[in-house]
């Protein structure tokens with residue numbers, strides 16, 4: 086059965102691929118699975134029909150038959166479990182790939198979101214500028230540690246896995262800030278992820294939503 090995911094009808098990032106439907110699209114492309122997309126307005130995301138799927142009123146969601154999921158980590162894990170290409174067959178290597186998925190969303194993404202969302206939510210507070218160096222240093226600590234671990238390796242643990250997919254997705258949010266370039270090992274790692282054919286297909290698909298909106302005059 087072809088799954089349906091939800092994505093922004095009008096992505097605030099203007100098609101840069103930073104919205105989280107991108108991770109799910111990428112995972113489905115890596116797995117070679119077709120999918121359908123239901124585009125959501127911000128208003129519709131907060132209405133009962135969508136809240137029944139996603140209690141926090143966000144995107145993306147994933148529907149397949151009578152299964153409905155939210156949270157990108159869970160969705161990517163579900164895709165990776167059911168299709169080849171995203172989790173190693175060896176049990177220990179598989180456990181480590183899952184560990185990296187959690188590390189991406191639970192350890193690396195948290196300080197990055199504090200930085201990325203802070204400007205919008207707290208940018209006008211008197212203490213915002215004073216706090217900013219601390220927020221950036223927390224990110225640099227994590228990036229330094231991750232960079233040391235990655236070293237000369239191509240991917241985090243052997244072959245490309247769902248752990249890399251989640252980690253690259255999380256790190257991509259830092260690209261516009263220039264902070265990633267302070268860690269050439271990680272900048273190269275992210276570039277390897279972005280060069281994967283599955284990533285490129287997913288990126289083009291999400292960008293097409295923005296381009297179509299512009300052409301229709303809804304942007």
Ligand SMILES: N[C@@H](CCC(=O)N[C@@H](CS)C(=O)NCC(=O)O)C(=O)O
Pocket residue numbers: 103104105106142143144145155156157158
């Ligand atoms: N932890 C969630 C985060 C989902 C999330 O923050 N989605 C954003 C788009 S990238 C969203 O829907 N934001 C709109 C809102 O929260 O109202 C996941 O990984 O799926």
